[in-house]
Amino acid sequence: METKEETRYCRQCLLMDQAREGREKLDKYLSIIKKQDKTDEREYLRRLDLCRKCEKLVDATCSSCGCYVEFRAAVKHGKCPNNIW
Numbered sequence: 001m002e003t004k005e006e007t008r009y010c011r012q013c014l015l016m017d018q019a020r021e022g023r024e025k026l027d028k029y030l031s032i033i034k035k036q037d038k039t040d041e042r043e044y045l046r047r048l049d050l051c052r053k054c055e056k057l058v059d060a061t062c063s064s065c066g067c068y069v070e071f072r073a074a075v076k077h078g079k080c081p082n083n084i085w
Ligand code: SF4
Pocket: 050, 051, 054, 055, 056, 057, 061, 062, 063, 064, 065, 069, 079, 080, 081, 082, 083, 084, 085
């Protein structure tokens, strides 16, 4: 019988410390955001804390909008689709 290998993500950790491939992809996305468009670190962490507690967070993705929350939160003018941040 063939078994399917599943990749599991921790809701609490978003993508951090998860699959290296996911981390590399995220770092690549983050690197293309212009400096003037980046959320400052304190606000970024605040947003991610709110996402971690949100029931819409599934596999590092917001189930309301389909974005990787770590990317959405990193864009200064990014908005939570449910106005949580
Ligand atoms: S972006 Fe908003 S709705 Fe989506 S997971 Fe984060 S807090 Fe929840």
